[in-house]
Amino acid sequence: MLPYIFFYFVVLFVGLRNTKGVNLKYNILFFTVFIFSAIRFDVGYDYVSYYKAANSTDVNFEPMPMYLIELARYTGFAQLFFIITSFIIVYGIHHTLRRYSKDYLVSLLIFISVPHFYLSSFGIVRQYCAIAILFYGIKYIVQRNFYYYLAIVALAMMFHYSAIIGIVFYFLYRIELNRFITSSLIIASFFTTPVLYYIIEHLPKYSDYILPVLNRGTGAKMQLFLLLSAVIFMFFYNSFKSTESKFYYNVFIVGVCTYNAFLFIGDFATRISYYFIIYLILLIPELKYKFEKKQFYLATVLFSILLYATSFYLSYKEPTKNALVPYQIFLSKSVDDIKLVK
Numbered sequence: 001m002l003p004y005i006f007f008y009f010v011v012l013f014v015g016l017r018n019t020k021g022v023n024l025k026y027n028i029l030f031f032t033v034f035i036f037s038a039i040r041f042d043v044g045y046d047y048v049s050y051y052k053a054a055n056s057t058d059v060n061f062e063p064m065p066m067y068l069i070e071l072a073r074y075t076g077f078a079q080l081f082f083i084i085t086s087f088i089i090v091y092g093i094h095h096t097l098r099r100y101s102k103d104y105l106v107s108l109l110i111f112i113s114v115p116h117f118y119l120s121s122f123g124i125v126r127q128y129c130a131i132a133i134l135f136y137g138i139k140y141i142v143q144r145n146f147y148y149y150l151a152i153v154a155l156a157m158m159f160h161y162s163a164i165i166g167i168v169f170y171f172l173y174r175i176e177l178n179r180f181i182t183s184s185l186i187i188a189s190f191f192t193t194p195v196l197y198y199i200i201e202h203l204p205k206y207s208d209y210i211l212p213v214l215n216r217g218t219g220a221k222m223q224l225f226l227l228l229s230a231v232i233f234m235f236f237y238n239s240f241k242s243t244e245s246k247f248y249y250n251v252f253i254v255g256v257c258t259y260n261a262f263l264f265i266g267d268f269a270t271r272i273s274y275y276f277i278i279y280l281i282l283l284i285p286e287l288k289y290k291f292e293k294k295q296f297y298l299a300t301v302l303f304s305i306l307l308y309a310t311s312f313y314l315s316y317k318e319p320t321k322n323a324l325v326p327y328q329i330f331l332s333k334s335v336d337d338i339k340l341v342k
Helices: 002-016 024-039 047-052 063-075 081-101 104-113 125-136 136-144 148-158 162-168 181-190 193-201 207-214 215-233 243-263 268-277 280-290 293-317
Strands: none
Touching: 002 024, 002 104, 002 293, 024 081, 024 104, 047 063, 047 081, 063 081, 063 125, 081 104, 081 125, 081 136, 081 215, 104 280, 104 293, 125 136, 125 148, 125 162, 125 243, 125 268, 136 148, 136 243, 136 268, 162 268, 181 215, 181 243, 215 243, 215 268, 243 280, 280 293
């Protein structure tokens, strides 16, 4: 746990430090978050799959992960796959926060703290590359450049085919989801499961997502968190004045509905919602002007610490393997050092 505690407080200390070199501070934060991910070893539930793939010819991923796996295999340096994918993920998030977040530090703290965000990217690497690329593509949505955004979606799909859902984002811009519509969508989302179950059941590539249906413990906790967040944002709906802030709200609400609808199919199926709920890190800073600055930062830090601790609790409760602890770096490590799944 100590490396995680040290990492969190480095981010917090650098982020809160007053300095004239703002760009330098942001670069240090980017570098810290990137390196912590890039040098990890056997951290993330699916880490072993990618690590072994870099030493095997019997793999079947999307085009870009396959290319990176082959590059790592060719160089004889399996960690190269994690270094490159960590850069793609962290840079995609960092660049977008620099450009669109009302408060970079608040967004970054939420990103590294929410259980299904940064720490999950240690495991579901391919999908998080796709998430980061779509997140980067916000600028083309704001600019209303459909063809450029379509190219971003195509690039994201080369990492994970599920990124095709990103096309929906373009059409959520300039839509008004008032409190009544939001409430109706959330309620309706609880009744769409049978239809989704039928569709997934007849898609061979994704039918396995139905299998973990009995493991709903962590999913239910995340569902409660998302629903409470949605209620809070509904309460402050009139605070979202700009088209961009309403867009973040729209995407997040659709994400909450997607999570609700897919949860009763299985925890793995809810991963489609990750493309949407990542907008939480842009949405929370939109509320900063509703509170005193010190109160807002104190609440954010306490909130992020609670969520950060929750990530490790959920990992500890995982019945097959603690995917986060202990944190290790790749130096002097080999496949023999990987933890066994129970």
